[in-house]
Each structure stands twice: as C-alpha cells, then as structure tokens.
Amino acid sequence: MFERFTKEARVAVIEAQDWAIEQQVAEIDVPHLLLALLGASDTAAVRLLVESGLSIDLVVEELNAIRRRGGLSDADAEALEQLGIDLERVVERVEQAHGEYALADRAEGSRRGRFAGRQHRPFTHGAKRVLEHSLREAQDLGDKDIGTEHILLAVVTQPGPTADMLATYGIDHVTLRRALTRRRAS
Amino acid sequence: MTEATDLAARAGDRDPRVGLRAVAALCRLLEQLEAVQVRSARTHGWSWQEIADELGVSRQAVHKKHGRR
Numbered sequence: 001m002f003e004r005f006t007k008e009a010r011v012a013v014i015e016a017q018d019w020a021i022e023q024q025v026a027e028i029d030v031p032h033l034l035l036a037l038l039g040a041s042d043t044a045a046v047r048l049l050v051e052s053g054l055s056i057d058l059v060v061e062e063l064n065a066i067r068r069r070g071g072l073s074d075a076d077a078e079a080l081e082q083l084g085i086d087l088e089r090v091v092e093r094v095e096q097a098h099g100e101y102a103l104a105d106r107a108e109g110s111r112r113g114r115f116a117g118r119q120h121r122p123f124t125h126g127a128k129r130v131l132e133h134s135l136r137e138a139q140d141l142g143d144k145d146i147g148t149e150h151i152l153l154a155v156v157t158q159p160g161p162t163a164d165m166l167a168t169y170g171i172d173h174v175t176l177r178r179a180l181t182r183r184r185a186s
Numbered sequence: 187m188t189e190a191t192d193l194a195a196r197a198g199d200r201d202p203r204v205g206l207r208a209v210a211a212l213c214r215l216l217e218q219l220e221a222v223q224v225r226s227a228r229t230h231g232w233s234w235q236e237i238a239d240e241l242g243v244s245r246q247a248v249h250k251k252h253g254r255r
Contacts, residue, residue, distance in 0.1 A: 070214060070215055070218035070219075071214055071218070072211050072214060072215060076210075076214075079204050079205075079208035080211050082205075083208050085208075085212070097226075098222050103215075103222060
C-alpha cells in the first residue's frame with residue numbers, strides 16, 4: 001500500500017515515528033500521525049488544520065491533557081459526568097496519591113521505558129487502521145495517490161481521543177470533505 | 187433544576203450513544219486505575235498472589251497483564 005503514498009504522506013508517516021520517539025513512547029499512535037501531518041510543509045492537510053485554528057503547540061497541549069486523564073477525551077469526560085463521575089476529580093485524587101501523570105502510563109501508545117532508544121517502533125492498532133483507511137478515503141475522492149489529506153480524513157474517522165479532540169475544533173469528516181471539495185473546485 | 191434542563195438531562199440519559207461512550211470510557215479508566223494500583227502494590231512489596239487475591243483474579247492473569255512493566 002505504501003507505494004501509493006505521495007512523497008509528503010511518506011514523510012508524514014516517518015515523522016510520526018519521530019514524534020513517538022520524541023514523546024518517549026513505545027508505539028506510533030494516531031496522535032503522532034496528526035502531529036506529523038501538522039508538521040509537514042505546506043500541504044493540503046496542514047492548510048485545513050491551520051485554518052481551523054490548530055497548531056502543533058496546541059495539539060501537543062491538548063493531547064498531553066488527554067494523556068494525563070488516561071487517554072480519555074473531553075467527550076469521554078462528559079459521558080462519565082452523566083454517570084455522576086467527575087473525571088477531573090478522579091485524576092486529581094489518583095495524582096495526589098501516586099504522583100503527577102500517574103494515569104498516563106498505560107494509555108495505548110504511551111508505554112514508557114522499554115523503548116528508550118531510537119529503534120523502530122510499531123504502529124498501534126488504531127494507527128494501522130488509519131493508514132489502511134486512508135486508501136479508502138483516496139478511492140472515495142477518486143484520487144490515485146494517497147496524500148496527507150487522505151490520512152487526515154482517516155484520522156477523524158478513527159474513533160478515539162484524537163478524533164474527539166479535533167471535533168471540538170470543528171474538524172470532522174463532513175467539514176474536511178467539504179473544505180477539500182471546495183478547494184479543489186476553485 | 188428547571189423543567190427544561192431536567193428534561194434535557196433525561197433525554198441525554200436515554201441516548202444509547204452517551205451511555206455506551208460512558209461505559210467505554212469507564213473501561214479505559216478502570217484499566218488505568220488497575221495499572222496504577224498494581225504498580226503501587228508492587229512498590230510496597232506485595233506479591234503477585236496477594237495482588238491477585240485482592241483483585242479476585244488468578245495470579246497468572248495479573249502477572250501476565252502487569253508483569254515486566
């Protein structure tokens with residue numbers, strides 16, 4: 001499948017690994033793909049994200065907050081609220097007893113320690129699904145090659161904290177597809 | 187609570203999407219909490235058997251899940 005990736009898309013996949021190394025985690029996860037897409041030079045995907053008010057710093061901050069809550073998004077926190085569970089309070093209590101970021105260690109793609117070096121990292125199940133799905137996104141748009149915008153479309157369709165976070169910035173499959181179609185028409 | 191917000195809260199309660207998401211979120215939170223508590227118990231010198239007994243699972247299960255981390 002990788003032979004169908006554009007040069008920018010390949011670079012983004014490689015940079016996703018650099019983000020996983022940078023954050024000292026054992027696996028390349030969906031957030032790392034998003035960060036790599038944002039870090040790519042002026043590509044279609046980056047333009048869409050920047051226009052929505054996102055930046056690398058902001059995404060790092062948002063994802064850090066999610067990691068601290070054990071990989072749970074704002075939408076997850078709201079759902080728990082319906083059950084009478086105050087997630088922030090749970091996190092606070094656990095951190096009081098076990099230290100800062102106590103809940104962060106076991107989230108998918110955040111296992112630390114054993115992969116301290118720069119060796120190759122595997123993709124999480126979610127990240128693999130995103131890359132596989134990007135092919136479908138390209139096909140749906142009638143594109144021959146898989147570009148960064150197709151990976152981004154696949155990121156927002158993969159249920160999880162990253163898609164939840166993007167949705168709070170108004171970025172979902174519908175808005176992305178609309179923006180892409182508009183751009184291509186003009 | 188006003189009648190309107192009360193109704194809204196009840197409607198939210200019946201939305202399967204919200205209910206299912208809460209369950210999924212709770213599962214993930216539970217996994218994290220378990221990891222934190224097991225790690226803490228190990229730091230306090232508890233054996234895998236003691237931890238397993240408290241959790242109500244087999245020693246093998248708890249060791250397979252949390253060992254070598």
